[in-house]
Amino acid sequence: MKKTLVFLAGLFIILGTLLACGGSSDNTGTSTSSSTTSQTSQQVKHFKVGETVKVGDTWEVVVSSAKTSDGDDYTKHDVGNTFLIVNVTVKNISNKEQDISSLLNFKLKDKDGTEGKDAFLTTGVTPAPNGKVAASDQSKGDLTYQVSASQKSFTLAFEADLLSSGQTVWDLSV
Numbered sequence: 001m002k003k004t005l006v007f008l009a010g011l012f013i014i015l016g017t018l019l020a021c022g023g024s025s026d027n028t029g030t031s032t033s034s035s036t037t038s039q040t041s042q043q044v045k046h047f048k049v050g051e052t053v054k055v056g057d058t059w060e061v062v063v064s065s066a067k068t069s070d071g072d073d074y075t076k077h078d079v080g081n082t083f084l085i086v087n088v089t090v091k092n093i094s095n096k097e098q099d100i101s102s103l104l105n106f107k108l109k110d111k112d113g114t115e116g117k118d119a120f121l122t123t124g125v126t127p128a129p130n131g132k133v134a135a136s137d138q139s140k141g142d143l144t145y146q147v148s149a150s151q152k153s154f155t156l157a158f159e160a161d162l163l164s165s166g167q168t169v170w171d172l173s174v
Contacts, residue, residue, distance in 0.1 A: 053170075063156060064088065066086045126141045
């Protein structure tokens with residue numbers, strides 16, 4: 001009985017910590033380019049490159065560009081693949097510091113649903129947005145993925161809070 005209580009107390013502490021670090025639980029996207037549109041977790045609106053999208057009460061995200069690359073002197077893609085470089089800016093619009101992770105918050109898929117493999121180029125890219133972002137500050141950088149060279153259409157999903165449902169999606173073409 002005592003072991004069960006200790007286990008449950010530890011579990012509640014871990015869950016409480018994760019919830020406190022997760023930021024806002026409202027993970028809907030709103031475009032701020034020309035009109036304001038809300039999205040629910042059942043209805044996912046797709047945004048275009050260049051649109052500024054408000055995600056909950058925590059982030060404004062802009063996907064500025066998407067382009068392919070053959071790599072650099074140190075990193076080469078697999079045969080039949082290419083690198084896709086997506087430039088993004090995330091702005092913390094909340095009143096407290098937030099964490100961002102290019103690996104956890106962003107997911108790329110091709111039109112067939114295959115996820116892009118995270119890649120790391122050493123030259124020709126700006127480091128991806130990662131780490132702490134102060135209130136009212138922003139982080140800008142390149143997300144790099146290895147994808148099939150035959151694919152030209154992709155979706156990039158952003159999940160502001162990993163513990164709740166909902167995502168904001170951009171359509172990309174190269």
